[in-house]
Amino acid sequence: MEVFELKDVFYLHPGERPALSGVSFSVKDGESLTILGANGSGKSTLLFLLDGLITPRSGMIKAFGRDIGNGLLPELRQRVSILFQNPQVQLFSLTVWDELCFGPIQLGLVKEEVTKRAEDVLHLLGIEHLQDRGPWNLSGGEMKKVALGTCLITNPDVILLDEPTTGLDPRSQVEFIELINSLRDAKKTVITATHDLDIIEDISEKTIVFGENHRIIAEARPYEVINDTGLLLDANLIHAHAHKHREIVHSHGHYSAHSHEHLMDRIMAESPRSPMASGGKNEIEKLRILLDHWIEHSESHRDSYISWAEKMEGIGRADVAEVLRKASSETQEVDKLFRKAKAML
Ligand SMILES: Nc1ncnc2c1ncn2[C@@H]1O[C@H](COP(=O)(O)OP(=O)(O)OP(=O)(O)O)[C@@H](O)[C@H]1O
Ligand SMILES: [Mg+2]
Structure with a gap:
């Protein structure tokens, strides 16, 4: 009805x-x-x-x-x-x-x-x-x-x-x-x-x-x-924000990283079936793009972990909050590792 x-x-x-x-x-x-x-x-x-x-x-x-x-x-x-x-x-x-x-x-x-x-x-x-x-x-x-x-x-x-x-x-x-x-x-x-x-x-x-x-x-x-x-x-619910990731330019909304991640998923789905087909060059280039993306967004992800930790504390789930806060502090370490990997490429 x-x-x-x-x-x-x-x-x-x-x-x-x-x-x-x-x-x-x-x-x-x-x-x-x-x-x-x-x-x-x-x-x-x-x-x-x-x-x-x-x-x-x-x-x-x-x-x-x-x-x-x-x-x-x-x-x-x-x-x-x-x-x-x-x-x-x-x-x-x-x-x-x-x-x-x-x-x-x-x-x-x-x-x-x-x-x-x-x-x-x-x-x-x-x-x-x-x-x-x-x-x-x-x-x-x-x-x-x-x-x-x-x-x-x-x-x-x-x-x-x-x-x-x-x-x-x-x-x-x-x-x-x-x-x-x-x-x-x-x-x-x-x-x-x-x-x-x-x-x-x-x-x-x-x-x-x-x-x-x-x-x-x-x-x-x-x-x-x-x-x-x-x-x-x-609908004017997000604002456009252009990004340049090396040769790939795209724009995405800036309310969360979701749509961005899907775009990166698409880039990965377009990878050749055999990574060695181009002597691995394509894969290296794509990883560079991804590393740039991960580094660029780690700060907003960290903010999001902290905001969710606060929400969890608010509803009495200090246990979950503690793990999220740990994830937030470890993001900095992970960030360093991304930069190290990028330098190695
Ligand atoms: N009492 C009113 N007299 C004249 N115009 C009005 C009146 N109330 C709303 N409007 C106009 O009608 C349109 C729709 O307003 P409405 O309040 O329904 O929007 P809304 O989507 O709820 O916006 P918000 O997100 O700001 O609450 C707007 O252009 C608004 O200026
Ligand atoms: Mg309204």
Whole structure:
């Protein structure tokens, strides 16, 4: 069963500013989808439409099999929750506790059930210590957790998350990702707008990419999107950065070393079947290119080991963190060996 189905949807903000142009896609029940796009490409606007907060200028939107273009379905209010990009717009009560209880009270739940749900959510998000605080005096990350709590407490079937990990510390980011995955395990439909390329593989099985023309320019599996440098450059999600490796010049995106490594894999796949065919010259040249590449990127790899060590420490895995920190310090040694090998060629 499809939770959402959109056909040729257009939306314009006041001043006839286009935000979505000819958007068509569908989301199945229990599916997890990420929406990628540069600033201003239309991600938040799309989530507002899916939450029924605004209606399209033209085109069709079906939710739970029924057209919502001309008015809100009561089902939408009950079954869909949205975490706004800016949690401040979501919070209005005097205390975090009241904030959490508001939704369940509106649903008409009895007092005991409301209390139980609020306690569960405080525990789930690790924010028990905030329950008597005013939502307005919280830090950005704390506010985001409380806002997420207000979404989860009504036990919706569909959760719309707008930039959920932005502004969170590394430990909270990992916790949010785990939480999104536990929602997926519970068969919830989760739709996440983000420009964080590092998380889309962790939290979704399908990614929609918006171009700056507010149109969908790709719909694919997250790993396909991450490895499509041309697509990411087109969407302005990475910046081009030209490199020269001896006679081979290529450009690649600079958010991670992945696509670069694939390119080097391709160079290696193109090696002659018999390395001795050219007296080994081709192999020497290719190894030189690879050594240059390894040396050039070892610093970014080292940074990545350290950042993952911090994340692991954040979730109580000091054992893994220790090994990653060791890998980071040993990278310098490995670097020296690469330089030595290069000098020998
Ligand atoms: N309230 C508004 N009034 C007028 N134009 C708006 C309004 N909100 C958004 N826009 C415009 O609509 C377009 C899409 O905005 P939207 O907020 O959906 O983008 P986004 O992909 O979520 O961007 P970001 O990554 O910065 O959050 C942009 O050109 C933006 O300037
Ligand atoms: Mg946005």
